[in-house]
Amino acid sequence: xxxxxxxxxxxxxxxxxxxxxxxxxxxxxxxxxxxxxxxxxxxxxxxxxxxxxxxxxxxxxxxxxxxxxxxxxxxxxxxxxxxxxxxxxxxxxxxxxxxxxxxxxxxxxxxxxxxxxxxxxxxxxxxxxxxxxxxxxxxxxxxxxxxxxxxxxxxxxxxxxxxxxxxxxxxxxxxxxxxxxxxxxxxxxxxxxxxxxxxxxxxxxxxxxxx
Amino acid sequence: xxxxxxxxxxxxxxxxxxxxxxxxxxxxxxxxxxxxxxxxxxxxxxxxxxxxxxxxxxxxxxxxxxxxxxxxxxxxxxxxxxxxxxxxxxxxxxxxxxxxxxxxxxxxxxxxxxxxxxxxxxxxxxxxxxxxxxxxxxxxxxxxxxxxxxxxxxxxxxxxxxxxxxxxxxxxxxxxxxxxxxxxxxxxxxxxxxxxxxxxxxxx
Numbered sequence: 367x368x369x370x371x372x373x374x375x376x377x378x379x380x381x382x383x384x385x386x387x388x389x390x391x392x393x394x395x396x397x398x399x400x401x402x403x404x405x406x407x408x409x410x411x412x413x414x415x416x417x418x419x420x421x422x423x424x425x426x427x428x429x430x431x432x433x434x435x436x437x438x439x440x441x442x443x444x445x446x447x448x449x450x451x452x453x454x455x456x457x458x459x460x461x462x463x464x465x466x467x468x469x470x471x472x473x474x475x476x477x478x479x480x481x482x483x484x485x486x487x488x489x490x491x492x493x494x495x496x497x498x499x500x501x502x503x504x505x506x507x508x509x510x511x512x513x514x515x516x517x518x519x520x521x522x523x524x525x526x527x528x529x530x531x532x533x534x535x536x537x538x539x540x541x542x543x544x545x546x547x548x549x550x551x552x553x554x555x556x557x558x559x560x561x562x563x564x565x566x567x568x569x570x571x572x573x574x575x576x577x
Numbered sequence: 578x579x580x581x582x583x584x585x586x587x588x589x590x591x592x593x594x595x596x597x598x599x600x601x602x603x604x605x606x607x608x609x610x611x612x613x614x615x616x617x618x619x620x621x622x623x624x625x626x627x628x629x630x631x632x633x634x635x636x637x638x639x640x641x642x643x644x645x646x647x648x649x650x651x652x653x654x655x656x657x658x659x660x661x662x663x664x665x666x667x668x669x670x671x672x673x674x675x676x677x678x679x680x681x682x683x684x685x686x687x688x689x690x691x692x693x694x695x696x697x698x699x700x701x702x703x704x705x706x707x708x709x710x711x712x713x714x715x716x717x718x719x720x721x722x723x724x725x726x727x728x729x730x731x732x733x734x735x736x737x738x739x740x741x742x743x744x745x746x747x748x749x750x751x752x753x754x755x756x757x758x759x760x761x762x763x764x765x766x767x768x769x770x771x772x773x774x775x776x777x778x779x780x781x
Contacts, residue, residue, distance in 0.1 A: 533659070533695070534659065535658075535659050537758055538758070538761070540761070542695070549693075549694050550694075550762060552761075
């Protein structure tokens with residue numbers, strides 16, 4: 367199979383305006399992936415499926431990832447006046463990094479027996495702009511998995527034929543797999559609480575002692 | 578009838594029993610479970626019915642696919658909050674007399690998912706459970722033991738008096754309210770007539 371650089375080059379040559387980034391993976395499995403943009407997502411997926419050299423006709427797996435807002439500390443060199451002399455000092459700048467939701471597709475080719483090609487799509491943030499193009503029109507097997515990601519992470523897939531909750535019931539509030547999901551306080555008793563559960567059991571009991 | 582006369586009669590080829598004994602003997606040896614499984618405990622339940630453990634020895638091999646023909650509900654596995662109303666509704670659809678075995682850690686208490694957002698913390702919150710089996714999953718021997726425990730319980734039931742079982746007491750409920758889906762949990766979180774949270778006093 368072609369390398370991801372070659373695939374990226376062909377995508378940007380064929381689809382004008384498509385933005386594709388190569389995301390390296392330094393862990394031992396070494397599976398780099400392609401980050402594709404939202405506007406051309408469906409078009410790029412169609413290319414990956416229909417291109418005679420790639421023929422990525424089998425979508426094995428769709429995964430949701432929640433990346434919360436983080437504060438990144440960067441070391442910078444600053445010129446500062448130290449005892450009247452201008453010297454170079456190391457300073458730390460904190461920068462807020464906007465969180466986002468990510469959807470990862472693992473696609474293989476049954477025809478050519480190669481793969482996986484890993485394709486990622488990212489939302490702009492975690493609260494409002496959580497729309498992504500659905501790839502269900504390209505690979506039908508994405509249907510239930512995109513529903514599951516919608517259910518548990520709250521990504522809204524535009525173009526999905528039947529976007530409903532699949533694991534939780536209709537009318538459930540929140541997206542429980544998000545990092546900041548707060549479980550409702552439904553403690554009555556815990557026989558053997560420890561660690562985090564002990565903390566929550568204590569706060570529950572303190573609250574009920576007041577009532 | 579005293580024991581001596583009874584044994585004397587049986588030597589003459591005359592078998593005597595009570596109506597209660599005969600009734601309970603027939604019922605306890607023909608308990609038909611409802612055929613459904615919820616999680617991995619169901620695999621152990623299936624193993625229990627097969628030749629090696631052979632639940633048929635106890636008269637319970639006839640798993641009925643309809644609640645209208647079932648006497649026993651074996652809640653085998655994790656009851657998620659989404660599944661709980663259906664389990665309660667199936668129990669309501671079973672005719673009296675009916676019994677429940679809660680099988681495995683999840684069915685009796687929520688098990689490893691107790692602190693999660695999606696698993697019911699024990700089916701005994703909505704329906705009356707006769708026998709609880711701990712284990713994850715319980716071995717087939719444990720299910721057989723629970724079944725024998727249930728048989729002993731059926732055997733001891735009285736036909737009359739204040740201790741009579743639910744199906745002979747017209748005032749006792751045969752159907753239990755089906756919980757509704759709320760924004761985070763089932764509403765109500767438990768049926769107070771069936772289950773109450775135990776009062777635990779712990780130093781805060």
